[in-house]
Amino acid sequence: MSGTFPEHGRPWSELAAEMAALKRDDLDWRRGRHAAYVWHASDDVEHVAQQAYTLFMTENGLGAPRAFPSLRRMEGDVVTMLRELLHGDAQVCGQMTSGGTESIFVATHAAREWARRRRPEVAVPEIVASWSAHPAIDKAAHYLGMRVVRVPWRADFRADVGAMAAAVTPRTVMLYGSAPAYSLGLIDPIADLGLLAQERDVWLHVDACVGGVLAPFVRDLGYPVPAFDFAVPGVASISADLHKSGYAAKGASAVLFRDAEHQACSRYAFDDWPTGLYSTLTMAGTRPGGAIAAAWAVMHFLGAEGYRGIARTVMATRQRLADGLARIGHGLHVWSDPELYAVAYGGDAVDILAVADALAARGWWPGRVREPRGIHLMITPVHAPVIDEYVDDLAAAVSEARAAGAAALGAGRAGGMRGAASAPRYN
Ligand SMILES: *Cc1c(COP(=O)(O)O)cnc(C)c1O
Numbered sequence: 001m002s003g004t005f006p007e008h009g010r011p012w013s014e015l016a017a018e019m020a021a022l023k024r025d026d027l028d029w030r031r032g033r034h035a036a037y038v039w040h041a042s043d044d045v046e047h048v049a050q051q052a053y054t055l056f057m058t059e060n061g062l063g064a065p066r067a068f069p070s071l072r073r074m075e076g077d078v079v080t081m082l083r084e085l086l087h088g089d090a091q092v093c094g095q096m097t098s099g100g101t102e103s104i105f106v107a108t109h110a111a112r113e114w115a116r117r118r119r120p121e122v123a124v125p126e127i128v129a130s131w132s133a134h135p136a137i138d139k140a141a142h143y144l145g146m147r148v149v150r151v152p153w154r155a156d157f158r159a160d161v162g163a164m165a166a167a168v169t170p171r172t173v174m175l176y177g178s179a180p181a182y183s184l185g186l187i188d189p190i191a192d193l194g195l196l197a198q199e200r201d202v203w204l205h206v207d208a209c210v211g212g213v214l215a216p217f218v219r220d221l222g223y224p225v226p227a228f229d230f231a232v233p234g235v236a237s238i239s240a241d242l243h244k245s246g247y248a249a250k251g252a253s254a255v256l257f258r259d260a261e262h263q264a265c266s267r268y269a270f271d272d273w274p275t276g277l278y279s280t281l282t283m284a285g286t287r288p289g290g291a292i293a294a295a296w297a298v299m300h301f302l303g304a305e306g307y308r309g310i311a312r313t314v315m316a317t318r319q320r321l322a323d324g325l326a327r328i329g330h331g332l333h334v335w336s337d338p339e340l341y342a343v344a345y346g347g348d349a350v351d352i353l354a355v356a357d358a359l360a361a362r363g364w365w366p367g368r369v370r371e372p373r374g375i376h377l378m379i380t381p382v383h384a385p386v387i388d389e390y391v392d393d394l395a396a397a398v399s400e401a402r403a404a405g406a407a408a409l410g411a412g413r414a415g416g417m418r419g420a421a422s423a424p425r426y427n
Contacts, residue, residue: 027365032386035367035377041247041310042381045298049249052297053290061096061287062280071289074296078242081299082254085216086208086229086238093263094256095281096242096292100209101136102283103239103255108140108174109283110237110257110266111203115173117265128167129176130159132183134207137176146173156336157372159188161196168200179208179215179228183369183376184335185342187211187228194234203236203262209253210378211340212240217304217311218340225339236262242295244378245341247302247310251291314341314379317387321345321377324391328398335374346374351401358397364390 029038040046056071064071079094086092097103112125127148129137141148151167154160159177168175175197177188190206197204206228208215219225229238235258242252257263269279302310318341325332331347344367346352352373356366359375367376377383383390 028363029382032380032382032384032390033363034365035375039244039247039378039380040382041298041302041306045247045301045306048297048301049247049294053249053294056289056293059289059293061289061292062285064287064289064292068289071292075292078292078295078299079254079256082213082240082256083230086212086240086256087227087231088256088258089230091259092230092256093260094254095263095266096287096295097253097255097282098251098284098287098291099243099253100134100207100239100241101139103209103241103253104134104136104205104207105140105143105283106255106266106281107205107237107239107257108137108146109144109268110262111174111205112144112146113265114203114236114262119170119173122171122173124171125173126169126171127174127176128164128172130164130178130181130188132157132159132181132186132188133176133178134182134209136209137207147171148176156186157184158186158336159193161189161192164193165196165200168196168202172200172202174203174205177204177206177228179206180211180338180340180342181207182210182342184344184374185210185338185340185378186336187226187339190226190228190235191232194232197234197236204234206232206235206238209239209241210244210342212238212245213242214245214307214311214314215340217307218315220304220308221311221315223315223339230256230258242298243291246295246298248298249291249294251288252295310381311341313381313384317341317379317384318343320387321379321391324387324394328391328395330398330402332398335369335372341379342377343379344369344372344374344376346372350398351405354401354404355394355397358400359393362393362397364393 027034059068059071061071075096083092097106115125125146127141129148129150131150131153138148149167151163175193177190177193180187193204215225238256240254242248243250266281271277322334325345331349333347334343334345352375356368356375359366369376
């Protein structure tokens with residue numbers, strides 16, 4: 001054999017060294033340089049996740065019900081713990097998936113099937129969402145032969161429920177709310193969406209991917225977090241990522257349903273092939289046992305106390321960022337009033353995307369938001385020890401950007417977002 005496929009195997013020690021070296025140019029998240037992608041609570045939590053993952057790395061969630069009662073048990077526990085956090089009664093049920101995208105896909109598929117049984121005449125079922133919704137819903141709709149109708153948001157960048165109501169048609173099968181939305185970290189008015197969903201008899205999905213696990217603990221600390229979960233009548237399903245604010249290993253999210261009847265619509269079953277019945281509640285077939293085990297272990301390792309500690313740290317860090325912005329001045333501020341630890345900041349007097357470039361030159365990896373222009377940050381515990389350094393660098397970046405040009409602020413960037421070096425992108 002020639003080319004890159006090796007003829008002879010190599011010792012692990014050599015590979016481990018090579019792989020460690022490969023990380024050299026990666027995002028330096030251990031020093032909090034990142035704005036997204038990585039959720040690291042502490043080395044202890046990472047160790048627990050790693051050990052638990054390894055313990056079940058070879059087991060397969062596809063066979064969980066019969067072959068791996070261990071995984072069935074842990075997945076059941078994880079769902080039950082989330083159900084309690086999200087104010088579900090005993091009817092609420094759910095399944096673990098590989099991530100937010102799959103959870104949203106599974107919920108959307110269920111909503112489509114739910115509607116199909118009641119309104120089979122709808123050829124292309126529609127989903128009404130605010131402009132701030134995560135693209136995972138569009139991706140799901142694309143795969144599922146559905147259509148997303150995005151509605152302009154309110155002045156405070158939250159979902160405009162009146163406008164969403166006006167966008168509901170006989171083809172609408174799902175309303176979609178975020179708690180919070182990715183870009184600005186704002187929780188949509190879920191209670192109003194719940195009323196609308198009941199009034200129009202459509203499925204309401206709450207995308208709590210980024211907030212679902214930790215938001216209840218932020219609320220415990222006394223921060224005002226509005227009801228966004230099963231406490232709201234009309235909510236049919238919720239997605240919550242364990243590999244984000246659950247601080248579990250990657251490949252772990254959950255989708256919860258109001259009751260077994262809603263969940264049943266997420267099942268795919270087929271039996272016209274030699275092996276007989278194939279039936280799953282997820283898009284994935286084979287599912288990593290490690291991701292289930294790591295989520296279970298991290299939730300038990302941290303407990304409510306541990307998650308409250310994380311919530312306290314990230315909310316205090318958010319405050320230090322906000323104070324830093326106020327000190328820097330020039331009208332810099334967090335956009336709107338995010339409830340949690342995901343924020344974006346900017347200001348009309350500063351070319352914030354030029355500031356992002358200057359921050360990047362200083363070794364940070366700023367998230368970028370296009371509208372309103374801003375720098376995005378998902379605050380995690382690793383950001384706490386570096387937030388002052390971040391704010392200092394930000395102050396320098398702002399001076400630099402201001403010196404570099406009032407010129408860029410006006411005409412330059414307005415029409416040219418797409419081609420600009422700092423044009424925001426998600427990945
Ligand atoms: C991250 C995220 C998703 C998608 O989750 P993945 O785990 O990346 O698939 C969906 N919605 C929101 C609000 C998110 O933050």
